[in-house]
Amino acid sequence: MQALTVIGIIVEIVILFNFMILVHELGHYLAARWRGLQIDKFQIWFGKPIWSKTIDGVQWGMGWIPAGGFVALPQMAPMEMLEGQSTNAKPMEPIKPIDKIIVAFAGPLFSFTLALFFAFVVWGVKRPISASAATTTIGYISEEAVQGAEQLQLGDKILEVDGRPVDSWSGMVDSVAWNTISSGGDTVPVKVQREGVVDPIIVALAAPDFEAAAENDKSSFIGKFFKRPELRRIEGMGVFPEVRPMVAKLFPNSPAEKSGLKPNDIIVQANGQEVMSRAVIGQMIKEAPDNPLDLVVERAGQEQSIQVTAQLPTNAETLEIENPMLGIQWDLTGETTLQRTPPFLQIKHACLTMYNTLAAVFSPNSSISAKHLSGPVGIMRVYYLLFEDKDGWRRALWFSVILNINLAILNMMPLPVLDGGHIVMSLVESVRKRPISKRLLELSYGGCAIFLIGFMIFITGFDVKDIFGGSGGGSAIERVDPIFQP
Numbered sequence: 001m002q003a004l005t006v007i008g009i010i011v012e013i014v015i016l017f018n019f020m021i022l023v024h025e026l027g028h029y030l031a032a033r034w035r036g037l038q039i040d041k042f043q044i045w046f047g048k049p050i051w052s053k054t055i056d057g058v059q060w061g062m063g064w065i066p067a068g069g070f071v072a073l074p075q076m077a078p079m080e081m082l083e084g085q086s087t088n089a090k091p092m093e094p095i096k097p098i099d100k101i102i103v104a105f106a107g108p109l110f111s112f113t114l115a116l117f118f119a120f121v122v123w124g125v126k127r128p129i130s131a132s133a134a135t136t137t138i139g140y141i142s143e144e145a146v147q148g149a150e151q152l153q154l155g156d157k158i159l160e161v162d163g164r165p166v167d168s169w170s171g172m173v174d175s176v177a178w179n180t181i182s183s184g185g186d187t188v189p190v191k192v193q194r195e196g197v198v199d200p201i202i203v204a205l206a207a208p209d210f211e212a213a214a215e216n217d218k219s220s221f222i223g224k225f226f227k228r229p230e231l232r233r234i235e236g237m238g239v240f241p242e243v244r245p246m247v248a249k250l251f252p253n254s255p256a257e258k259s260g261l262k263p264n265d266i267i268v269q270a271n272g273q274e275v276m277s278r279a280v281i282g283q284m285i286k287e288a289p290d291n292p293l294d295l296v297v298e299r300a301g302q303e304q305s306i307q308v309t310a311q312l313p314t315n316a317e318t319l320e321i322e323n324p325m326l327g328i329q330w331d332l333t334g335e336t337t338l339q340r341t342p343p344f345l346q347i348k349h350a351c352l353t354m355y356n357t358l359a360a361v362f363s364p365n366s367s368i369s370a371k372h373l374s375g376p377v378g379i380m381r382v383y384y385l386l387f388e389d390k391d392g393w394r395r396a397l398w399f400s401v402i403l404n405i406n407l408a409i410l411n412m413m414p415l416p417v418l419d420g421g422h423i424v425m426s427l428v429e430s431v432r433k434r435p436i437s438k439r440l441l442e443l444s445y446g447g448c449a450i451f452l453i454g455f456m457i458f459i460t461g462f463d464v465k466d467i468f469g470g471s472g473g474g475s476a477i478e479r480v481d482p483i484f485q486p
Helices: 002-035 097-125 176-181 210-215 221-225 255-259 278-287 343-362 376-388 392-411 419-432 438-467
Strands: 041-046 051-055 058-062 065-072 127-130 138-141 157-161 187-193 201-206 239-241 247-250 266-270 293-299 302-308 328-330 336-339
Touching (some): 065 376, 247 255, 278 293, 343 392, 419 438
Antiparallel strands (some): 187 201, 247 328
16 A cells, blocks of 8 residues: 555656646747748657657657656757757747747746736635644754753744844745855854743844864765755754644554554643643653653644653664654644645745756855756655645646746746857847857856756756765664554
8 A cells, every 4th residue: 555655646747747848838839830830759757758649740759757848949049959850840930039038938937927827826725834833932942952042941932033034944945044154154043032021032042063074974975975965954953944843654553552642633732831832741751751642632723631651662772762752743734734825926936946956056155166066866756745644636737836946947048058158149149230159158058968968967966866865864763663562
């Protein structure tokens, strides 16, 4: 059954991903038909076709390299390196720069229109918002937190990070996570509002030292090369959001299962203390492993009391587990609500996400680099993780808004081979009143194609490393389930 689920998710990803490529290329195709351009090929994915069929002089096909697609328009620019030789021997008439501009712009326009379509769908079906993403309240501060965190308190509401306001914990627009990642300097200023205190409090958190950790990395050369550099995460500094612990799964014969806990139960209190993070429960077990926990659980809107005592699993030694466990797999997102987000607000946030990413990559003060970007493999991995969620299809639709905006914006960059490059070349041709020399076009388009293919291979290496253990493969506890004997 698990294998069928995985196969089903992969099929959904392939269909959705290729649908977005198809729409983008369809924009070029329809515009080319409208402007009377010669069309040789329409292909999804690059490389030699694994399937092709010629209809009315156009070769329709699918390549073997899963990275985008193309419409072969020999009157636009010399693109044989990516598209192969022209299949049409008829002499080609020169076309006007305005025709080239219209055809080039049509692809990003169709991607943007598809993003808007997805945004209206998301508005209709509602977007899942998890408690862990929406809050800005601190729910846990670890004992290993960085210097400065001792000045924070549970329940503090974060107002600003690095001098920029926040309205959520996760995300790439006005969030605690993004403002921490993109911050510079030796400290990260955090402004909080504390209950009972009139004026906000500003705390300087010491930035983590990643260089020391890199020096102690014993990975192979290839492992180190394709390991994404660490990013500043406020959780890595020991500060975590307020998320009431929610049970996702109970391990068979575990103390939690025997106590009567059930999936979707929310832990409200433990030993009379309000629980704002699952880490609080782990800390209680660590401090008094033999003592029972008196829990107040919210189930279907009703509260009830449950007592449970943690114990070591049978395979604790194999998994290198030192402290007793309850046998709970937590829902990391916490409670989730469905909310309507206006379509144009989704588009705005998607554009800001793209802007923030590019600005951070090119900023000399940012720790974010090209090594943190993802290609088709990484994007498909994100879709897979989204589809695994109980509201996965809703999350995938929301992510498709962002992805199509990214596709539209990236293709409008003024680089040869990309749509924006075609537009720039056409504008230059329009100003010069004569075509650009074929030799110059071949050199510029060929050089840019080699660069983009090399860059795609480069970031794909990081994507593959993420799939097969981007952080050293994870801990033993993450790889193997604890076993509790009946």
